[in-house]
Amino acid sequence: MKDLIRVDELSIGFGLKNWVIPAVEGVSFSVKPGETLGIVGESGSGKSLSARAILGLVPPGGLITSGSISYQPESGDAVDITSLPKNGRAIRKLRGAEIAMIFQEPMASLSPVHTIGNQIVTTLRQHADLSAAAALSRAIELLDQVGMASPAIIAGQYAHQLSGGMRQRAMIAMALSCSPRLLVCDEPTTALDATTEAQVVELLMKLQQDFNMGMIFISHNIGLVSEIADRVMVMYLGQSIESGATEHVLKSPAHPYTRALLNALPAFAEAGAELATLQGAVPDLTARPTGCSFHPRCAEFAGPQCETERPAIQVVTNQHLARCHLHE
Amino acid sequence: MTGYIVRRILWFIPTLLAVSLVSFAIIQLPPGDYLTVLESQMGAEGDYNPEVVARLRERFGFDQPFMVQYGKWMWAMLAHGDLGYSFEWRVPVSSLIGEYLALTVIVTAATLIATWLIALPIGIYSAVRPYSIFDYIATILGFIGKATPNFLLALVLMWWAFDTFGADVSGLFSPEYANAPWSWAKVRDLIAHMWLPLIVLGTSGAASLIRQMRANVLDELQKPYVEAARAQGLPEWKVILRYPVRVALNPFLSTIGSSIPELFSGAVTTAIVLNLPMAGPMLLRALVSQDMYLAGSFIFLLSVFTLIGTLISDILLTLVDPRIRFEES
């Protein structure tokens, strides 16, 4: 099966007066229809930025410095999203219609002054030639599909009248309104409590199957990602440091950072052992360490080359890649 | 929501009472009264007649305590729409001030609308293209507009128009219409004369509205829902107009309330400089000659119109902003 989306050696930088601070460096990944890719990383790892680039939504000041993002439409040739004009007609035809996105803060991502129904209708009518009435009944249908108890009432309500979980369901309904082929979820459950999180994740997985969507699920929580994703990519300071099938990465993590993330999870730590915490904090993008970006925090520091030499991507096993000197 | 509006309207009643009391107190402040002015005039003319003065004093109740005088004034107003008697013009106040107040309200309302039509697009554009040349020019003009008193702007524009067109552009009507009865031609004449007071009155208001709208939209543009709207594939103009601008309109609407008092204030000084047949020159004259019922009625009614304007803007705001609408219910 052809890849739905294929990101190749993508680099994004932020221009300051005279120099460009790289925020994403040489990241590559791909997603097939019906497949879920999980992207894991702490804040500042460039995971959200990479995802936004897929929709052509690099924030002001950001610039794609190299690489390509090719999207394969249902029919016809693949398009390189990086070559489309910003906010132009071509990219807007993809946004919301073929590639949809769910954001972290459902409250802040919904308009405070429009009803839920109104917002879904706007998206629907942007991409399909629907009458207002038809769009509204479709919107109610969608709200029903995401598990809202009384969808017709919800459609007439405002974001501030809903609970956090309901807001995120409304966001999901809006994202799914035009039956997208790829769904990008940027930390969709971070703002939710654990029970609601489980419900939303379950809903997303079910909908993915129903629609046979490709899905990119971004989270800082490697445990959560491991439940959903077929494949996982771990990012650190703008680079992909490990990627592979979820079971490979979980069972035999190749990068010390991934190991550290996993050891911090109760479910993965050895029974009786103290939960490990990752020491130090993510360095600022402007103060990237020399050599391997992770070396100042690395528990398996392997000598001077970690400080001086940037590790290249190494193949650990089939389709399991890691960027670490330990695997040379 | 209805509850809020009802409460807001009910609150209007004690406010009116307070304002009438304040207005009446202000015109009672000067030492002496109109009759002292009259006495000195009569004295100067040599036909001083204490009997006449005493009779007048009794008729208008000037020798009674403040609250009694106030009560009489209020009662006459509420019962008969009688605002008192203008000593200087020798006619009832209510027959005198109607047209002046009406023109004040018309010019003020026209200014408010014009200000909005100008300030909204400029404010939005400035926010969407911040730090552009256009934005800088708008900001600088805005600051200067805010710092220039109405009467000074009126003087400068009047001088400029005189210098350029060689004509006196003050007044609201051409001489042939000034005392003519109302007709379509007179209305057209009024509109043709309105541009100068409109610019003078609108500039400072427009300046602060532009700054406010710019700041509000700029704030809203940072919000995630704008990004979310873009992610829905909406064209940029729709993203901006439909979401951030719509949200920014709410705090903006609430500024009508505070801009109305300023507009009425400005209308008074501007009318004096430009010699407009509005409340300003009459009020000034009445104050100077201690024509107390006339002055008091002007102060009171100008305040009442301001309060009504604020009331309308508050109600509009509740209707427009769902957050207020539901919090209050």
Added chain:
Amino acid sequence: MSNALSHESAALKAYAEASGWRLGWAKFRRHKLAVVSLYIVGLLYLLAIFAEFFSPYDYSDINRRHVLAPPQAVYVVDASGQFTWPHVRALKGQRDPVTRRLNYIEDPENTFPVRLFAPSKPYKMWGFIPLETRFIGVSTPNRQASIFLLGTDSLGRDVLSRIFHGARISLSIGLVGVALSFVIGIILGGMSGYFGGWVDTIVQRTIDLLQSLPTIPLWMGLAAAVPPGQDPLVTYFMITVILSIIGWTGIARVVRGRFLALREEDFVLAARFSGASEMRIILRHMVPSFASHIIASLTLSIPEMILAETALSFLGLGLQPPAVSWGVLLKDAQSLQVISQAPWLLVPGLAVVITVLAFNFLGDGLRDASDPYGKV
């Protein structure tokens, strides 16, 4: 590690001890327009304080030979095109044969060099220091020599000197008025915020009411009550009182808002738990923490007072001649006839605009700097 930690905490401590004031100053200095405005405001007050010295003439000197004379330019090139010492040209009066109006033309042959620290007629600074030097003047004191850089008024008085003198009232009325408003505002606003309950309701309703009334008609009414023909000083204070009676509301709102926010803050609670008295809590803990914010709001209220005084005096309801304020000066420029003949009489208006602009920028800068959560 522990070493690094102690290092860090030392830095943090230094940061905390660098007090709000110093941090605020650092932030303020980044606001270029505000810094420039601070200098302008400083200069204006300097000119006002030493008005006698900086004025080329006595502000009340009547000059019958130069009635409504236009501003004289300072030339650095003489009639033959040579660069010379800066000089002004003598004004020659010519009566227009048709309109009988006196017009002035500059005589390029008859020039007077401009001098700094020029000798002048004796005068008294602040009414008691005798001086015979003025900041600027012409060096040959003869009957034709004159230096009216901004022209003269209908009595031949120097407009520039009158603006400098007018600054005394116009600039000080802002300060005095704001100080008075501040006293009213902090008492009522502080009570409102600190006690809450019905006190709060009454004060808030009063503020609502005053803020929804058109101020100019009210001010006019109050000012008309000031008995005419009094000592200018009495009128001055009555006008300030009138301005403050309506002007205190904005400040009271700010004070109340700060009190409400602070009442809930941990450090006030901590002080209360440790048994400090209410008064001590207010003075020792609450007032310092919002002083900077208040200063910013006060700065932004000064121009409003200046504008109000100008408007009232312009309408003839504020200060009366012979007192000079910018509003009183502008009153001379009330009719189109006068302005078209002598547009320089509008220059005091420029002084008002510059002052108000400078105070607005300064206030904006101070407000940004006083925001403890703003970007450093």
